[in-house]
Amino acid sequence: xxxxxxxxxxxxxxxxxxxxxxxxxxxxxxxxxxxxxxxxxxxxxxxxxxxxxxxxxxxxxxxxxxxxxxxxxxxxxxxxxxxxxxxxxxxxxxxxxxxxxxxxxxxxxxxxxxxxxxxxxxxxxxxxxxxxxxxxxxxxxxxxxxxxxxxxxxxxxxxxxxxxxxxxxxxxxxxxxxxxxxxxxxxxxxxxxxxxxxxxxxxxxxxxxxxxxxxxxxxxxxxxxxxxxxxxxxxxxxxxxxxxxxxxxxxxxxxxxxxxxxxxxxxxxxxxxxxxxxxxxxxxxxxxxxxxxxxxxxxxxxxxxxxxxxxxxxxxxxxxxxxxxxxxxxxxxxxxxxxxxxxxxxxxxxxxxxxxxxxxxxxxxxxxxxxxxxxxxxxxxxxxxxxxxxxxxxxxxxxxxxxxxxxxxxxxxxxxxxxxxxxxxxxxxxxxxxxxxxxxxxxxxxxxxxxxxxxxxxxxxxxxxxxxxxxxxxxxxxxxxxxxxxxxxxxxxxxxxxxxxxxxxxxxxxxxxxxxxxxxxxxxxxxxxxxxxxxxxxxxxxxxxxxxxxxxxxxxxxxxxxxxxxxxxxxxxxxx
Ligand code: PRX
Numbered sequence: 001x002x003x004x005x006x007x008x009x010x011x012x013x014x015x016x017x018x019x020x021x022x023x024x025x026x027x028x029x030x031x032x033x034x035x036x037x038x039x040x041x042x043x044x045x046x047x048x049x050x051x052x053x054x055x056x057x058x059x060x061x062x063x064x065x066x067x068x069x070x071x072x073x074x075x076x077x078x079x080x081x082x083x084x085x086x087x088x089x090x091x092x093x094x095x096x097x098x099x100x101x102x103x104x105x106x107x108x109x110x111x112x113x114x115x116x117x118x119x120x121x122x123x124x125x126x127x128x129x130x131x132x133x134x135x136x137x138x139x140x141x142x143x144x145x146x147x148x149x150x151x152x153x154x155x156x157x158x159x160x161x162x163x164x165x166x167x168x169x170x171x172x173x174x175x176x177x178x179x180x181x182x183x184x185x186x187x188x189x190x191x192x193x194x195x196x197x198x199x200x201x202x203x204x205x206x207x208x209x210x211x212x213x214x215x216x217x218x219x220x221x222x223x224x225x226x227x228x229x230x231x232x233x234x235x236x237x238x239x240x241x242x243x244x245x246x247x248x249x250x251x252x253x254x255x256x257x258x259x260x261x262x263x264x265x266x267x268x269x270x271x272x273x274x275x276x277x278x279x280x281x282x283x284x285x286x287x288x289x290x291x292x293x294x295x296x297x298x299x300x301x302x303x304x305x306x307x308x309x310x311x312x313x314x315x316x317x318x319x320x321x322x323x324x325x326x327x328x329x330x331x332x333x334x335x336x337x338x339x340x341x342x343x344x345x346x347x348x349x350x351x352x353x354x355x356x357x358x359x360x361x362x363x364x365x366x367x368x369x370x371x372x373x374x375x376x377x378x379x380x381x382x383x384x385x386x387x388x389x390x391x392x393x394x395x396x397x398x399x400x401x402x403x404x405x406x407x408x409x410x411x412x413x414x415x416x417x418x419x420x421x422x423x424x425x426x427x428x429x430x431x432x433x434x435x436x437x438x439x440x441x442x443x444x445x446x447x448x449x450x451x452x453x454x455x456x457x458x459x460x461x462x463x464x465x466x467x468x469x470x471x472x473x474x475x476x477x478x479x480x481x482x483x484x485x486x487x488x489x490x491x492x493x494x495x496x497x498x499x500x501x502x503x504x505x506x507x508x509x510x511x512x513x514x515x516x517x518x519x520x521x522x523x524x525x526x527x528x529x530x531x532x533x534x535x536x537x538x539x540x541x542x543x544x545x546x547x548x549x550x551x552x553x554x555x556x557x558x559x560x561x562x563x564x565x566x567x568x569x570x571x572x573x574x575x576x
Contacts, residue, residue, distance in 0.1 A: 004335065006348050006371040017367035019237040022378065029381040031410055034229050037236070038268065044199040047206050047228035048087065048123035051267040053197065055080040060243075064272050067246070067292055068113050071278030076113055080270075083117050088195035089188050090121030096191070097152055097175050101126035101198060102205065106150040108132040108141065108159055111252060111277035114179040118154055119207075119253065119263060126198030128222070129207045133254030134159060135532035139471060142166040143217050144210045145173060148417060156180050202226035208417060209256055211356040212464025213435075214453040214555075220417030221256075223359045227411035230360035231265030234380055238352055238364040239296055240325050241269045248274040248289070249298040255461075256356045257329055260411070261298055265360065271296075282310035283317075290318040297323060300330040300460040304337045304349060305490050315344045325367060327352055330460035331492045332448050335373045351376050353403075353448065355434060356462070357426065359411030363403075363446050375445040376438075383409050387440045392429025396440070400449055403438040404431040454555045456485035458493050463534045465555060471530040472497055475522060477505040482545045482553045486538065486562055497522070497536035498558050500545060515541065 011017060019025055038045065039054045055061065066078040078086070099105055105122045107129065109115040115131075122129040130148055132141065141162060145153065149172040155163060157180050167173065177184055200206070206225045210218040235241050239261065247266055251257035266273055274292050278284065280303060289297065326341055326349045333351040341349045350365040353376040363385055365377035379385040384406035387395045395401040405412075407427065416423040426432055437449040456463040465483035472481035480500040485493035499522065501509070509515050519539040526535040546557040560567045 004373040006338070006342070006373055008368070008370055011367075017240050018242070019240075019366050019381075020368050022366050022369045022381075025237075026378070026381040031229065031382050034233050034382070034410070038229055038232055041199045043202075045202040045225050045228070046124065046126075046197055046200050047225040047264050047268075048120040049197050050228050050232070051264050052080050052083045052087065052120060053124075054268070055270050056084045058270075060270050063270070065267055066113065066116060067272065067274045069274075069276055069278075069288065070112075071284075078113065078117075080267075083120065083267075085193040086117040086188070087120035087124055088193045089191040090118045091125040091195045092193075093177075093187055093191045094121065094127065094152060095125055097177075099125060099127050099152055101200075103127045103152070104130055104148045104150040104208070105152045105154070106130040106132060106145060106148065107253075108134065108136070108153055108155040108163065109179065110134045110156065110159075111275055112156075112179070113275075114154070115253060116263060116275070118179070119259070123206050123225070124195060124197045126200050126204065128205045130220075131207070131209060131253045131259065133252060133531065133533070136162075136254075137527070137529050137531055138162055138166050139474075139529045140218075140467070140531045140534075142169055143467075144220070145170050147210075147217065148208065148220055151175070152177065154179055200225050202229075203414065205414060207259060209254075209259070209356050211256075212455060212462050212467060214455060214464065215466050216464075218464060218467065219419060219422055221356045221413045222415045222417050223411065224414050227260070227359040228264050228268055230380070230382075230409060230411035231260045232268045233382075234361040234364070235261060235265035235269050235271075237380070238350070238361050238366060239266070239298060239327055240367045241266060241271045241296060243270055245271050245295045246274060246292050247271045247296045247298070248276070248292070248294045250276070250285075250300065250303060251298070251329075255330075256354075256359065257298070260360055280306060282307050282314055286314060286318040286320065289320050289323065293322045295322050296325045296327075298327045298329065301328055301333045301337055302331065302459040302491050304328065304333075304341070308337065308340050309490070312344050320345060323347060326350065327364075329354070329361075331457050333374075333376075338371070338373050353377075353436075353446070355436075357413045357432075358405065358409070358434075359413060360409075362405060362409070372441075372443075372445050375441070375447050377446065378444050379446075380409075385446065386431070387438060387446075388429075388431050388433070390428070392431045392433070397442050398439065400437060400439050402452060403434045403436040403446065403448075405434065406430070407432050454484065456483070456493055456495055458485065458488075458495055459491045459533065461533055463495060467530060468495060468497065468526060468534060468536065469553070471526045472499060472522060472536075474529065475525050477502050477518060478522070480545050480553075482555055482558050483536065484555050484559045484562065486559075494537040495535065496538040496540070496562065498540050498542050498545060500543065501541055506541075 387401040
């Protein structure tokens with residue numbers, strides 16, 4: 001464990017951070033103290049009301065909430081009042097389509113303004129919003145829409161064909177609304193902008209996201225309206241958001257970060273947010289930071305590493321002097337990235353740790369706290385985190401074990417949709433086990449070590465090896481496949497597949513050229529059927545996969561061989 005410390009100067013007066021004394025607040029705060037920070041209606045709580053409508057009663061009514069820009073340079077902006085009225089209209093329209101409280105309404109949309117106000121509209125009528133990356137292809141969509149039993153789907157003309165192809169398999173899907181078709185725009189126009197906002201119980205379900213584990217299909221992680229309490233407090237304490245900020249979270253709402261810190265936690269703090277609906281491009285990103293005078297920026301390590309690779313000269317072309325606070329999430333933030341941030345922006349990226357299941361930031365570096373470079377920081381006030389063994393026994397300091405949290409915290413998931421046993425499997429001896437391994441030091445800082453399972457993190461995206469293996473074996477040339485995450489300097493990990501080929505295919509692909517062609521075809525096949533980002537960048541043909549006697553693929557052995565490490569215990573292994 002390195003002890004490289006970035007010492008912070010104490011800031012006072014107007015510049016004092018929202019959380020100015022971590023130790024004091026962490027020792028005193030309980031979640032009851034957060035009550036006054038969000039708006040309740042007689043004990044009920046609606047997360048979307050808190051994100052936008054509460055501001056309409058205040059001077060923030062005509063404040064810009066959303067600055068939007070796409071790759072082509074089209075620009076739009078929306079005030080809190082406009083977002084409130086548009087989400088009311090969508091809420092009323094959905095009611096006309098028969099959507100009731102508890103129904104699932106899914107959004108298969110790129111980062112267009114409709115995604116944001118529709119998300120809010122769904123929550124405002126007490127339905128459950130589900131988000132889907134626009135990179136998803138048929139198989140990924142089908143798994144998610146089928147399991148959730150979505151009643152209505154909002155999509156675009158471009159994306160709709162992927163849904164049409166699987167429609168027969170989705171009997172519960174009653175309506176597909178195409179947001180860039182005139183029928184939709186006209187219906188929204190005609191729809192009333194007066195809506196009775198559902199007075200949801202804090203524990204009523206609000207939104208859900210599918211995420212991957214090691215085995216089986218993706219899991220539908222369900223969050224309740226109460227999540228907004230922790231999302232609000234962490235946006236305040238960790239992102240340090242203030243009224244005068246222009247804030248940019250680079251995440252997509254298909255990912256929990258885009259929901260918690262692009263919609264709910266950030267807007268509930270009344271901040272103006274930038275959304276860029278375009279691909280990553282270093283020059284464009286700096287142009288956006290400059291043009292919108294971004295002050296607080298929340299991004300991910302892969303993006304930071306790609307910016308580093310684009311060089312310092314590019315940074316110098318832009319005026320980024322208004323940046324004041326930088327945060328990162330999703331994968332280990334390497335020390336070089338922090339040092340680079342200090343060199344080129346004069347600011348440290350603050351690492352934050354959390355998961356789809358935790359619903360909000362749980363461990364973080366705070367503006368008031370020195371950073372031990374390479375550490376994820378300390379638990380959010382109100383939360384107890386520890387390192388425990390597999391039986392849920394606390395291991396104390398300086399021991400490697402499972403990163404665990406003490407239930408419940410306000411944004412903790414409420415269930416795994418239609419899989420209650422899967423939900424129960426997260427808890428051991430009164431702890432929530434995150435599936436991450438880590439260590440706690442004597443000063444209370446947490447250090448990330450790695451995943452306890454085979455889940456892959458590629459460019460910050462969480463990918464289950466089983467999904468990729470299933471997509472590969474659907475190809476006629478493939479008999480079996482084993483998929484691992486292979487360490488990669490830029491993307492954290494890349495997806496690598498070991499593939500056993502059909503006998504006749506094996507015979508007809510003896511030349512290197514034929515093999516390379518088939519590898520490319522298999523990569524494209526996964527891209528086309530599963531998702532644009534979840535395809536193997538590397539494929540290796542092998543004769544046989546290492547398996548347990550009961551037939552389970554031993555991915556850890558594939559990984560050890562790939563990395564040239566000892567394969568460890570092979571006593572449960574079938575002849576190999
Ligand atoms: O392995 C951890 C990694 O991302 C996983 C959660 O992924 P997801 O559910 O997609 O949510 C990510 C956005 C909140 C974790 O189990 N992870 C997340 N943050 C960090 C991290 N790994 C290291 N350092 C982090 N700061």
